[in-house]
Structures are given as structure tokens and as C-alpha cells.
Amino acid sequence: MTGSTRASAPAGRAGGKSGAKTAGRRVQTRRAGAPDRSATPAAQATACYVYGVLPGDVEVTPEGSGVAGGEIRLVRHGELAALVSELRLSRPLGRPDDLIAHQRLLDDVAAEVPVLPMRFGAVLDGTESVARELLAPHHDEFRAALDDLEGRAQFVVKARYREDAVLREVLAEHPEAARLREQIRGLPEDASWDARIRLGEIINQAIEAKRDADTRALAEGLAPHAVAVVIREPTHEEDAAHLAILVDDERRQEFEEALEDFGRDWAERITLRLIGPQAPYDFVVTGR
Amino acid sequence: MTIVQPSAGGAAGRPSSSGGGLADVIDTILDKGLVIDAYVSVSLVGIELLTINARVVVASVDTYLRFAQAVNRLDLSEQQKGLPEVMQDMTQGVAKGKTKGVAQGALEAAGDKLREFAAGEEDEEPVPRRRRRSREEY
Known part of the structure; x- marks a missing residue:
């Protein structure tokens, strides 16, 4: 494709x-x-x-x-x-x-x-x-x-956390997660069920908070190079951002360079995918 | 399918434009775009639409257990290791070495393909999601 x-x-x-x-x-x-x-x-x-x-x-x-x-x-x-x-x-x-x-x-x-x-x-x-x-x-x-x-086209940017990297961040930032990790260590799942659920819940919430922050950062960073940005719903629990972006043809290179800057800054923790150009699916609105 | 990330040399990979896999298509055309029902009332034709499951993230016990297991497996450098763990780390190390850089893009793309096939089978099931009644009234 x-x-x-x-x-x-x-x-x-x-x-x-x-x-x-x-x-x-x-x-x-x-x-x-x-x-x-x-x-x-x-x-x-x-x-x-x-x-x-x-x-x-x-x-x-x-x-x-x-x-x-x-x-x-x-x-x-x-x-x-x-x-x-x-x-x-x-x-x-x-x-x-x-x-x-x-x-x-x-x-x-x-x-x-x-x-x-x-x-x-x-x-x-x-x-x-x-x-x-x-x-x-x-x-x-x-x-x-x-x-x-x-003279405008839509692009979709999908950002996905690198699992090991984001888990390390969460453990470093949430002492309770680090403690629970020690607690379940070496125990089979059924002997550590409650701790695992609690641990997973903390991780999930922490990733949601990171997603909100990183999505905002990416949207704000790309907006100056775009006509409009739409924040899409995540499609995976480790999504870092999911955006649809309307870009002027003559500013496409500048937009892609801005995205590359994020790719560089986030290389250790996030994988970025750029899809497009495509039809402006996210930027046509049914009025009535 | 483009990965924007620095190569070993530090230069960022140029994002080239591409289409996405079926999963990306589903994310895009099933709930985006103009809704014809809003514009047309008389000559709309009811047609059977197959069930298509868009990907929606819902946190569940399964999600929590998966995260717990992933973090349990995580190799923290300060961790004291027994032999089985060291061996596991070595195999992981090899896998990681292989998936660096461009190859990783290919592998992720392959992953997308696998999901596509899985989704494809599901989509072939002739289960009507909704059946719009024909509104031909003249």
C-alpha cells in the first residue's frame, strides 16, 4: 500500500x-x-x-x-x-x-x-x-x-510508546508502581492477582496522563505548520497521540520537518508514523 | 508506513508519505467524512453493512494484567539476576538488535498485516451491523 x-x-x-x-x-x-x-x-x-x-x-x-x-x-x-x-x-x-x-x-x-x-x-x-x-x-x-x-491535504500522525521505555518512566515516577512490581516478582498470577490489577491500573492511568500531555505537545507543535489539527481517539492502550492534520501543499515540507523534530526528540520513547497525503476525512463536517 | 526516528548516525529518517493498513483505513472512513443521511432523505438505499469492529481502547482487567506482566518482565539494570533471567535477556537482546532502525518499520508493518488478516476474517462474517430501511417512498 x-x-x-x-x-x-x-x-x-x-x-x-x-x-x-x-x-x-x-x-x-x-x-x-x-x-x-x-x-x-x-x-x-x-x-x-x-x-x-x-x-x-x-x-x-x-x-x-x-x-x-x-x-x-x-x-x-x-x-x-x-x-x-x-x-x-x-x-x-x-x-x-x-x-x-x-x-x-x-x-x-x-x-x-x-x-x-x-x-x-x-x-x-x-x-x-x-x-x-x-x-x-x-x-x-x-x-x-x-x-x-x-491546495490542502490531510495527514494522519500516529505516535506509539515504546513499551519498555514508557514502563520505565512510569516506575520511576510512581513509587507505588515500583513497590507493587517488587511485590509480584516471582509470584504466579493467581497468587498476586490483586497487586497485579492495582499495578496495571496505575500503569494504565499513568500512560493516559502521558498520552494527554504528549498529544497536546504534538498538536501544539504541529499547529503552526498546519491549517487545522484534529485530535483523534487512541486506538491502542499504548498510543501516545493520534492526530489528523490539514496541511497546505506549499507548507508540507515545513510540516514534515516539524514532525521530524518530534521524531528526534522522542526517539527513545515514542515511534511516529505519518500516513498521507489523503482526502480530508476529518475536516469535512456534516452541518445538519 | 513510516517511522520517524534517528538512525544510528543521529539523522532523523525522512517521513515519506504512504497509505496505511486496513486498520488505519477503518479508523478513517467508518466514522469520518460526510454523512449522506444528513443530505438525502428520499432516495437513500438500505444496504446490508457487514460488522466492522473499529478499534476502541477500553481499559479492562486484561489490560491491567498485561501491563503488570510487561512491567514484571522488564529488565531493570539494578535488578539482581538469576541464570534464567540472564538467558531471557540475551534472547531479548538479540531480538532488539535485529529490530533496530529500518527493519523495525518492516516488522511493525508486518504486525499490522497480521492484524489485518485477523480483522479480515472477522469482517467476512456476514453479520449485519445495521440495516437501514429503504426509505423509497415514491
């Missing part, structure tokens, strides 16, 4: 917001991993899977496939286009391939043009409904949001 082989769209990014109006930007979609199941009887009921909303001046090269192998296409209305593919209704959604196809397509598109990503699982009864009910009533709102996102 590399991002280095980005689809090479024939037309580059239009510079600035005014450029968004000039036609001719093409988005080439990479083949998604989902097997092609389109060779099924046409008699089956189909619907329209919606990935996201793009500016209307975009072309999609129809060579990629989307969720469940459906062919990617655009539904246009005014200055908007919805990225969709056909979907058989009889097939349940949510297999790993489906999820990956959804994000991969959006991330590929986002590398070229602004996009408002939908949450996974948005399905309408047909392309006409997409234009009439999704695009038309919210045209200006979506158009303004796309203008805001022009």
Missing part, C-alpha cells in the same frame, strides 16, 4: 482557487483491489455508491474500479461532480476490499483535486437522485467547502 505510485494525471493542479474554474483537470484512478464482479446478470437490482463530491471541472479516466468492482464515473450538477460507482444491492458491503477501495479511490482523487469524502456506505437509488438530492440542494455549500480545501 504505497502512496508513491500516485496516478499521474495528464493535467496538473490548477494554481489557486480561480484556477478551479478552468476545465480540463483529469483524475486518473488506479485499479482498486476489489475483484471485478460486474459480469453478473443485469437483472439484479443496482444502486449508486457515492464516494465524495468534487469540483465540476474534473474528468475521471474510467480505468479504475471502485467498491465491489463497480466502474467509476461522475454525476455532474452545476459546478459539482459526485464520484460514484454502480453497486449490486444483493451484495453486503464492508469487506476489507470494499473499505480499501473506498479510501484508495478518494486518496488518489484528492492528490489531484479537492474532494469532500463521504463516510463509507453512502448509497442512493440512482445517479439521478445523486444530482437531484445530494448535489443540487447543497450546491453552494459544497462548492464553498471545496474552495476551502483547494
Whole structure:
């Protein structure tokens, strides 16, 4: 799953917001991993899977496939286009391939043009409904949001404590933890149950406090180089931070350098991962 | 999958951009993004969504016992060691030596893969998490 082989769209990014109006930007979609199941009887009921909303001046090269192998296409209305593919209704959604196809397509598109990503699982009864009910009533709102996102991309930063290092910190900072550690030493689990529970609880609380502090430090340290920062929920008990960050394209290097500084400072205790650029999943908000 | 950390020489590894594994995909697209229900009411189609377990951190007795065990195994330098412990430390030392630097990234990535496969099997279970009723009314 590399991002280095980005689809090479024939037309580059239009510079600035005014450029968004000039036609001719093409988005080439990479083949998604989902097997092609389109060779099924046409008699089956189909619907329209919606990935996201793009500016209307975009072309999609129809060579990629989307969720469940459906062919990617655009539904246009005014200055908007919805990225969709056909979907058989009889097939349940949510297999790993489906999820990956959804994000991969959006991330590929986002590398070229602004996009408002939908949450996974948005399905309408047909392309006409997409234009009439999704695009038309919210045209200006979506158009303004796309203008805001022009030239910006989302990154996710995941920070994870190195277990030995963080445990040493906790033992050094919490005498009771160090004492309990001595107490359970050499004892089987059932002979030291209460002490182990208490010890684990102290460690867990201590790591939570560290996570709060380190998350704040990272968010505050990256914020000057970003458009916005969202603090995500941890996904592991040893997470040190989990952030989504919206970055201006021209400030991407400066953002990555700021992150590298943290990587250096934290090398002994925290491992950092940078994921992206990707579509701005965390920075589109459903108003109503 | 990028690890930002200094190599042995002290220079920070450059974070190159990359996509994440399935776990990262799940964290991102299941509860982020525009909710179409908020924009469309008539032509929404109910479709069966498979159960997908997003990772949520809930502290439990298991978590506490795991932490206690991890800290119990921790090698503190001032600790007096019996022979079995020394041997354990040696094997750990070897493992650590192997996982330094870039290789560690690969190993962690492999770990992610394993979780992906585990998650994948779960995801294949045809258990509907929720079934939205079709609201086609015309």
C-alpha cells in the first residue's frame, strides 16, 4: 500500500482557487483491489455508491474500479461532480476490499483535486437522485467547502510508546508502581492477582496522563505548520497521540520537518508514523 | 508506513508519505467524512453493512494484567539476576538488535498485516451491523 505510485494525471493542479474554474483537470484512478464482479446478470437490482463530491471541472479516466468492482464515473450538477460507482444491492458491503477501495479511490482523487469524502456506505437509488438530492440542494455549500480545501491535504500522525521505555518512566515516577512490581516478582498470577490489577491500573492511568500531555505537545507543535489539527481517539492502550492534520501543499515540507523534530526528540520513547497525503476525512463536517 | 526516528548516525529518517493498513483505513472512513443521511432523505438505499469492529481502547482487567506482566518482565539494570533471567535477556537482546532502525518499520508493518488478516476474517462474517430501511417512498 504505497502512496508513491500516485496516478499521474495528464493535467496538473490548477494554481489557486480561480484556477478551479478552468476545465480540463483529469483524475486518473488506479485499479482498486476489489475483484471485478460486474459480469453478473443485469437483472439484479443496482444502486449508486457515492464516494465524495468534487469540483465540476474534473474528468475521471474510467480505468479504475471502485467498491465491489463497480466502474467509476461522475454525476455532474452545476459546478459539482459526485464520484460514484454502480453497486449490486444483493451484495453486503464492508469487506476489507470494499473499505480499501473506498479510501484508495478518494486518496488518489484528492492528490489531484479537492474532494469532500463521504463516510463509507453512502448509497442512493440512482445517479439521478445523486444530482437531484445530494448535489443540487447543497450546491453552494459544497462548492464553498471545496474552495476551502483547494491546495490542502490531510495527514494522519500516529505516535506509539515504546513499551519498555514508557514502563520505565512510569516506575520511576510512581513509587507505588515500583513497590507493587517488587511485590509480584516471582509470584504466579493467581497468587498476586490483586497487586497485579492495582499495578496495571496505575500503569494504565499513568500512560493516559502521558498520552494527554504528549498529544497536546504534538498538536501544539504541529499547529503552526498546519491549517487545522484534529485530535483523534487512541486506538491502542499504548498510543501516545493520534492526530489528523490539514496541511497546505506549499507548507508540507515545513510540516514534515516539524514532525521530524518530534521524531528526534522522542526517539527513545515514542515511534511516529505519518500516513498521507489523503482526502480530508476529518475536516469535512456534516452541518445538519 | 513510516517511522520517524534517528538512525544510528543521529539523522532523523525522512517521513515519506504512504497509505496505511486496513486498520488505519477503518479508523478513517467508518466514522469520518460526510454523512449522506444528513443530505438525502428520499432516495437513500438500505444496504446490508457487514460488522466492522473499529478499534476502541477500553481499559479492562486484561489490560491491567498485561501491563503488570510487561512491567514484571522488564529488565531493570539494578535488578539482581538469576541464570534464567540472564538467558531471557540475551534472547531479548538479540531480538532488539535485529529490530533496530529500518527493519523495525518492516516488522511493525508486518504486525499490522497480521492484524489485518485477523480483522479480515472477522469482517467476512456476514453479520449485519445495521440495516437501514429503504426509505423509497415514491
